Amino acid sequence: MGKSAVIFNEIFLKHDLPSHPENATRLHALLKTLPSFNIPVQDSKPVDMELLKLAHEEQYIREIEKRCQGFEGHLDPDTYYNEHSYYAALMAAGAVEKAVNLCFKENYNCVLCAVRPPGHHAERGRSMGFCIFNNVVVGALHALTSGFKKVFIIDFDAHHGNGTQHILADNPHVFYFSSHQYPFYPGTGSENENNEHIYNAPLSSGAGDKEIKQVYGEILPALINKFQPEILLVSAGFDLHEDDPLTNLKVTDEGVKFILETLVMTAREKTMPIIFTLEGGYNLQALERCGEIMFRLM
Template sequence: MTTLIYDDVYLKHDTGANHPENAARLINTIEYLRSANIWQTLDVKKPRAATKEEVSAVHTISQIEQIAETAETGGGHLDPDTYVSPDSYEAALYASGALLTAIDLVMDKKTGNAFCLVRPPGHHATPTRSMGFCLFNNVAIAAKYIQSRYNIDRIVIIDWDVHHGNGTQDTFYDDPSVLYFSMHKYPFYPGTGGKEETGRGSGSGFTINVPLSYNTQPQEYIKIFKDMMKKRVKSFKPQFVLISSGFDAYRLDPISGLSLEASDFNTLTKFTRSIANDCCEGRVVSCLEGGYHLLDLPKCVEEHLNGLVCDI
């Protein structure tokens, strides 16, 4: 069974007029999934909120308090792209908490895998700075939770968002227990993710960056992805797989885009699941990152969900 974690609290994170990361992303996706009849096949559950202590496993207390205080005082910009509204702090806690809810369900064998349909996204948020539409780093908080709650010491984070997850990389750059694998457009925002960025100290070799040119074709993308998954990820023998599932590598995405079709996300998902089946009893939790084509994001999510649901 595949579980989908969602709560209407995510719609209350108000980024203002004309911001690409807006509530319509989720509203349209849910309407589409219901009309396509896949919603009814999923085990839909509500998340709990992450605690301040759980968030502080990644982020500084001053960063957490800045977001909380900005929300309490009516909202404001943390940078030109990243806005906090009065309800954003609560939404961010529930976004991070969705992954923790999903992890518990997977570890307790109450579901096979899970997708967290959340906002705000997270992979640009560093341990000291919220940026790039992201407040808290949902997937990094999830990895820290797996480490502390379940004493698991080999976690892989796969990031196929078109933007490099600089915040996730920063969190685990010197940590050999977390393998971070990102494929992303380069050079591009946020300017990180060169292939020479491979980790530091005991974490050296446990960061894998695959920078891609804007005209990389889907067949090339998928070949590189499969090769890296077989050679580097499978050999790591992960005990849990997390996915930063951005859909802005889709060819028509309005603010980024590579050349992927919606159906390519199904291919990426099924191959990831095959590695997880071989290594860790299929334990996969995925969360929404980017993806800003309001009509086609739902189709990309549908393909991803079909890849999670189907038999491998």
């Protein structure tokens, strides 16, 4: 066991629209069992602007800032904003930046960024699918500039992380691995998009623990062994759970545990840090149980 932490700030609860599935109750649910564990909670910080500009167009960042100034509405049909959303999004990306620093400078080996808004659908110049800034991309780019030579991203959210794959498409130092329901929103993530540093494992509607065990027990370890990363970043989307109202995968608590255990053990065996960042997951009871599974492993 090594050093672990959860990164959280109250601002993640203020970007909120109670009638929307991606609302603040999700974080309460994820963190509900945390007090029973001896895991320190650390504060976030706003992302470094120069770092954010490596992931997103400056014009897009300014547009988000401007639109959130005391107003509320929608950035796109799926993604709402209020007066707190710009700062919440800066702090969400900043959480992953900070997690990388904890791992690089202070030898932390397992960090969970309990953040909202999520990030993996956000493109370089466009919000999408409840996401404003791409938190995991910011983390990957910061890891590379900090001195980690190769970064491996694992995205187990039920939706394909189109933004992550696209923004990092030309970066051979980052491997992007995603399992997701397909065909499904956002439409990307077919096997035809795979190359030396992108691997999509599309899952049919109804796929469950059996498929997950094959993907995470057999395919993923081989890819990690081949790529030889120095850090693992995980887009942890718990909407792959069978109880999720937005998706059609049938992964049980057991399947989620299998994924998390495999990832944490792989990182431990190879003595590299692992950082989880929250993406989707819209059933509150399932989120609470997934949080507990996660904290037991940290």
